[in-house]
Amino acid sequence: MSTAGDSPTGCVFCDIVSETSPAHVVYSDDDVIAFLDISPVARGHTLVIPRRHSAGLDDVDPALGAPLLAAAQRVAKALKGSAFRAHGVNVALNDGRAAMQTVFHTHIHVIPRRHGDKVSFAKGLLTRRSGDLAAIGTELRAEIAAQR
Known part of the structure; x- marks a missing residue:
């Protein structure tokens, strides 16, 4: 994952958010944007962020909490769809350096899980390989669009 120092x-x-850095966006609305993690733990690992900058949980505008969670729910539902077939998801918000936050813009991780994937999940935490993000993004956008 890129760090804040990599950004102009x-x-x-x-x-x-301003479209000056590339991302594989899978969902976007007036309040939030969701895109694939460039160092995913599992295929389809998505980050959901508020469009308005906040560094951590304590400074997110409370009015953005519901849209942020609603977008994470949409992504989770899509990851459980036919293209990804996740049996569940991990949802995580790392808040602060001690919690392993590396980009200091509030973000929610939505990570697909499958029954019996403990070994591959642990390996994913260590290796974090991107795979074909363009193809994965296309599949996930289609699953999200099918929810409407």
Whole structure:
């Protein structure tokens, strides 16, 4: 995952929101944007962020909490769809350096899980390989669009 120091504005996620940095966007609305993690733990690992910058959980505008969670729910539902067939998801928000937050723009991880995937999940935490993000993004966007 990129760090804030890699960004011309100091926040790579703000650059994604402003479309000055590339991302495989799978969902977007007026409040949030969701895109594939460039170092995924599992195929379809998605980050959901508020469009308005906040560094961590304590400074997210409370009015953005519901749209942020609703977008994470949409992504989770799509990951359980026919293209990904996840049996469940892990939802995580790393808040602060001690919690392993590496990009200091609030973001929710939505990570697909399958029954019996403990070994591959643990391996994914260590290796974090991207795979074909363009193809994965196309599949996930289609699953999200099918929800409407």
